[in-house]
Amino acid sequence: MTIPLQVVWFKRDLRIHDHQPLLEASKRGPVLPLYVIEPRLWAEPDASKRQWDFCRECLQDLQQQLTALGQPLVIRVGEPVAVLDTLFKQGYIAKVWSHQETGNSFTYNRDRSVRRWLSQHGIPRAESPSNGVIRRLHDRNGWARSWEKRMDQERLPAPEFLPKINDLGCAELPTADDLGLGADLCPDRQRGGRKAALELLHSFFDERGQDYARNLSSPLTAFHSCSRISAHLAYGTVSMREVVQFARARHSSRAFIERLHWHCHFIQKLESEPSLEMQNAHRAYDGLRKTKPERLKAWADGRTGWPFIDACMRALRHTGWINFRMRAMLMSVASYHLWIDWRDSGEILARLFVDYEPGIHWNQCQMQSGTTGINTVRVYNPIKQGLDHDPKGIFIRFWVPELSNVPLVHLHTPWTMNANDQELARCVLGQDYPLPLIDHEEAARQARDRIWGVRQGESYRREADAIQWKHGSRRHSGSRRGKQSRLKKQAPGQLSLDLGKPQINSG
Numbered sequence: 015m016t017i018p019l020q021v022v023w024f025k026r027d028l029r030i031h032d033h034q035p036l037l038e039a040s041k042r043g044p045v046l047p048l049y050v051i052e053p054r055l056w057a058e059p060d061a062s063k064r065q066w067d068f069c070r071e072c073l074q075d076l077q078q079q080l081t082a083l084g085q086p087l088v089i090r091v092g093e094p095v096a097v098l099d100t101l102f103k104q105g106y107i108a109k110v111w112s113h114q115e116t117g118n119s120f121t122y123n124r125d126r127s128v129r130r131w132l133s134q135h136g137i138p139r140a141e142s143p144s145n146g147v148i149r150r151l152h153d154r155n156g157w158a159r160s161w162e163k164r165m166d167q168e169r170l171p172a173p174e175f176l177p178k179i180n181d182l183g184c185a186e187l188p189t190a191d192d193l194g195l196g197a198d199l200c201p202d203r204q205r206g207g208r209k210a211a212l213e214l215l216h217s218f219f220d221e222r223g224q225d226y227a228r229n230l231s232s233p234l235t236a237f238h239s240c241s242r243i244s245a246h247l248a249y250g251t252v253s254m255r256e257v258v259q260f261a262r263a264r265h266s267s268r269a270f271i272e273r274l275h276w277h278c279h280f281i282q283k284l285e286s287e288p289s290l291e292m293q294n295a296h297r298a299y300d301g302l303r304k305t306k307p308e309r310l311k312a313w314a315d316g317r318t319g320w321p322f323i324d325a326c327m328r329a330l331r332h333t334g335w336i337n338f339r340m341r342a343m344l345m346s347v348a349s350y351h352l353w354i355d356w357r358d359s360g361e362i363l364a365r366l367f368v369d370y371e372p373g374i375h376w377n378q379c380q381m382q383s384g385t386t387g388i389n390t391v392r393v394y395n396p397i398k399q400g401l402d403h404d405p406k407g408i409f410i411r412f413w414v415p416e417l418s419n420v421p422l423v424h425l426h427t428p429w430t431m432n433a434n435d436q437e438l439a440r441c442v443l444g445q446d447y448p449l450p451l452i453d454h455e456e457a458a459r460q461a462r463d464r465i466w467g468v469r470q471g472e473s474y475r476r477e478a479d480a481i482q483w484k485h486g487s488r489r490h491s492g493s494r495r496g497k498q499s500r501l502k503k504q505a506p507g508q509l510s511l512d513l514g515k516p517q518i519n520s521g
């Protein structure tokens with residue numbers, strides 16, 4: 015006889031600890047732990063082999079953990095609705111448990127169709143919140159408090175035992191090739207799985223993170239000194255609450271805990287407004303940029319002719335990770351100097367990041383491109399950034415070996431070498447290493463003028479006020495508190511918040 019089961023649908027929560035759906039389901043009856051590999055999801059333009067390889071390792075690790083509890087993971091390949099439909103027709107589904115997911119537009123639509131199918135078939139479901147993100151949030155007032163409350167709640171234990179259910183068979187984990195994911199060399203990619211995540215947290219709090227705040231900006235120090243936990247948060251091998259509580263117990267720096275808060279703050283924006291993945295937050299920027307394919311390609315290949323930019327891009331390609339400041343700089347140079355549409359450059363970065371997290375990613379892409387309407391516009395100077403963060407050129411020489419013999423005086427600006435210098439450095443420009451695509455100072459000037467041209471007028475400000483009301487952080491002290499209290503008193507349509515003269519920073 016078939017016994018209806020508590021189906022726990024794992025998505026980007028690949029763990030058994032602090033997993034509310036799994037624990038709650040296990041109290042109700044025998045559990046069917048399910049993971050559906052969705053070939054259509056992996057064919058999306060933001061998905062990549064490096065992400066699948068990481069995810070696959072997380073699944074192998076989860077498989078071991080569930081097997082140790084008594085019931086291995088059941089893996090299926092296909093569309094979730096079709097997979098659930100088959101299980102339902104076989105009489106296996108009593109209820110479906112999962113975490114709410116704030117993913118890309120594909121997972122948003124997929125979750126809607128699963129919900130629709132469940133209600134058509136009268137199957138009960140329970141969706142638990144993920145991390146600090148709140149579904150159907152009206153505005154940001156009180157959001158930070160609720161984040162704190164969730165992070166303070168006791169972590170949930172893994173179920174002690176899962177009774178073995180009938181053998182439903184389990185699909186083999188496909189390789190990236192099976193999923194049709196193209197070549198993507200990433201030899202120094204981080205490893206997936208909870209064990210790897212816990213090792214990272216231990217080494218970070220015990221040793222690597224001692225000088226976190228000082229070391230996080232330069233790529234010379236950040237690879238070692240940042241936590242590197244992001245990919246694990248993206249695939250849920252640890253929960254945000256676990257990381258926050260771990261950090262607090264170890265008296266971690268405020269700078270680190272603040273960033274954990276930002277993680278959910280950004281995902282909340284996409285949860286509240288899914289269109290932020292595709293559309294400018296402030297619609298005044300619509301149609302402003304037109305991507306030139308040859309510029310996009312040079313930037314993506316690490317061949318812009320700006321050594322520090324190219325070094326960062328090549329490091330990212332090789333490892334699947336780069337630190338925040340360098341991500342911001344890569345994006346800013348693409349958007350301002352090269353005038354590339356953030357959707358095009360963002361898609362390339364999304365594929366390169368093993369830790370791709372749509373809510374953080376697309377909001378950051380917009381922030382670094384000046385299209386949010388509520389953030390200061392930052393136009394990074396690609397040469398100054400190199401001089402600030404790699405003054406001796408160590409990072410550049412490592413990642414751009416064509417320049418390894420170029421003397422330091424020319425290293426950040428190789429186009430200043432004459433023919434004789436080039437011969438001595440065994441680096442002929444335009445042949446061994448490209449000349450810069452464009453004059454970066456002139457390009458930055460033009461970009462500032464174009465952005466400035468958009469940020470004028472009352473209607474621009476009104477839309478910016480509404481964005482601030484809906485998505486802006488309410489957590490900061492000082493002058494912003496004044497803004498916050500004004501925000502509380504007025505409804506969005508009535509707001510005429512004085513955002514002041516728009517600021518544009520260069521650095």
Ligand SMILES: Cc1cc2nc3c(=O)[nH]c(=O)nc-3n(C[C@H](O)[C@H](O)[C@H](O)COP(=O)(O)OP(=O)(O)OC[C@H]3O[C@@H](n4cnc5c(N)ncnc54)[C@H](O)[C@@H]3O)c2cc1C
Pocket residue numbers: 230240241242243244245247248270273274276277278280336337338339341342343345367369370371372374375376378379382
């Ligand atoms: C254009 C751009 C795209 C980005 N895309 C992603 C992405 O797809 N996935 C992703 O996790 N992060 C993204 N970030 C944010 C940030 O760069 C990474 O979270 C961070 O570099 C991850 O490394 P870490 O875990 O060692 O971070 P740490 O410095 O050790 O910080 C710990 C955690 O705090 C969170 N965090 C840190 N900085 C930020 C930030 N600025 N915004 C939000 N959360 C933050 C992350 O969860 C991170 O894992 C992006 C930033 C930019 C500028």
